[in-house]
Amino acid sequence: MGVIQTEALTKRYGSSSGVAALDGLTIDVDAGVTGLVGANGAGKSTLIKILLGLLSPTSGDARVLGHDIRTEGEAIRTAVGYMPEHDCLPPDMRAIDFVVHMGQVSGLPAAAARERAADVLRHVGLAEERYRLMGGYSTGMKQRAKLAQALVHDPALIMLDEPTNGLDPAARDDMLALVRRIGHDFGIPVLVTSHLLGELERISDHVVVLDSGHLLRSEATQSFLGDTGVVLVEVIGDAAPDGTPAQARMGEALAARGVSCRARGALIEIDPDRRDGIPEEQAAAVHDALRDLVRDTAADLGLGLVRVQPQTGRLEDVFREEAAR
Numbered sequence: 001m002g003v004i005q006t007e008a009l010t011k012r013y014g015s016s017s018g019v020a021a022l023d024g025l026t027i028d029v030d031a032g033v034t035g036l037v038g039a040n041g042a043g044k045s046t047l048i049k050i051l052l053g054l055l056s057p058t059s060g061d062a063r064v065l066g067h068d069i070r071t072e073g074e075a076i077r078t079a080v081g082y083m084p085e086h087d088c089l090p091p092d093m094r095a096i097d098f099v100v101h102m103g104q105v106s107g108l109p110a111a112a113a114r115e116r117a118a119d120v121l122r123h124v125g126l127a128e129e130r131y132r133l134m135g136g137y138s139t140g141m142k143q144r145a146k147l148a149q150a151l152v153h154d155p156a157l158i159m160l161d162e163p164t165n166g167l168d169p170a171a172r173d174d175m176l177a178l179v180r181r182i183g184h185d186f187g188i189p190v191l192v193t194s195h196l197l198g199e200l201e202r203i204s205d206h207v208v209v210l211d212s213g214h215l216l217r218s219e220a221t222q223s224f225l226g227d228t229g230v231v232l233v234e235v236i237g238d239a240a241p242d243g244t245p246a247q248a249r250m251g252e253a254l255a256a257r258g259v260s261c262r263a264r265g266a267l268i269e270i271d272p273d274r275r276d277g278i279p280e281e282q283a284a285a286v287h288d289a290l291r292d293l294v295r296d297t298a299a300d301l302g303l304g305l306v307r308v309q310p311q312t313g314r315l316e317d318v319f320r321e322e323a324a325r
């Protein structure tokens with residue numbers, strides 16, 4: 001049994017003729033970490049609220065942990081941990097009291113709730129600060145407290161809505177590492193959303209990409225990130241006497257040697273067509289030959305080679321590919 005299945009799920013807010021926040025969405029989510037990505041307004045929060053039985057779909061069906069969202073919302077909410085997008089923390093409560101309370105609301109006896117609350121607050125890195133009022137917490141600490149309350153009842157699935165919202169880069173990395181640990185070390189399936197397309201690449205096993213309520217892709221993360229065949233080159237060195245900068249000199253010299261390439265920012269992007277039609281076992285040899293050619297060209301021009309690297313795919317490319325269709 002999968003963790004989440006939806007079948008042609010559609011949600012229109014207001015009048016039935018209005019724009020669909022979700023439009024015929026059919027997805028399957030398994031164990032591990034699943035990233036749900038899409039720009040603001042793509043329908044991520046709407047989907048999560050429907051999956052929790054908090055919002056009714058206009059049409060379509062879905063099951064969460066085998067429970068029907070239309071008739072078994074309470075069973076779903078008991079089994080699932082939910083971290084909402086917006087601040088939901090009472091400022092005049094200490095984190096420990098809040099998380100104990102949430103544990104009891106989810107059905108834990110008082111002693112078990114206290115024990116679990118102390119445990120999860122330690123796991124999310126709030127061991128020291130758990131006796132402080134949450135009103136004085138930083139955004140990062142608030143996000144951690146929200147995560148702790150979602151974990152306290154030992155859920156069978158956890159849904160995290162924009163857990164990195166408002167965090168600085170270091171706190172964002174910490175939160176992403178925590179999410180990955182929950183999915184992989186604790187073995188709790190995770191559905192995590194982000195409007196930043198790239199940030200879930202590193203931690204998700206599977207990615208679902210939404211665009212204006214439509215499903216763009218639902219695939220193993222690895223299939224987004226494979227080798228694109230493009231090779232990126234960066235050189236440093238002197239401009240030519242006529243003022244042509246090092247990068248342009250290198251690009252011209254490569255083109256003169258039959259390599260199809262173009263400038264991309266400070267880099268030179270070499271097109272993958274050199275490898276088209278080449279059997280896989282020969283592709284590595286061609287790649288090595290290209291590398292040698294790039295190295296020799298730089299040496300002939302007296303330029304330093306900073307890097308020659310294959311470019312892997314990015315989640316952002318999915319949107320570029322769609323726009324180009």
Ligand SMILES: Nc1ncnc2c1ncn2[C@@H]1O[C@H](COP(=O)(O)OP(=O)(O)OP(=O)(O)O)[C@@H](O)[C@H]1O
Pocket residue numbers: 013014021038039040041042043044045046047085162195
């Ligand atoms: N209660 C509501 N009433 C009317 N329209 C709504 C309501 N909630 C969401 N919408 C609309 O539905 C669409 C999807 O919103 P949703 O919040 O699900 O997207 P999201 O991907 O979670 O974006 P964000 O990251 O900004 O929350 C948007 O166009 C939004 O304006």
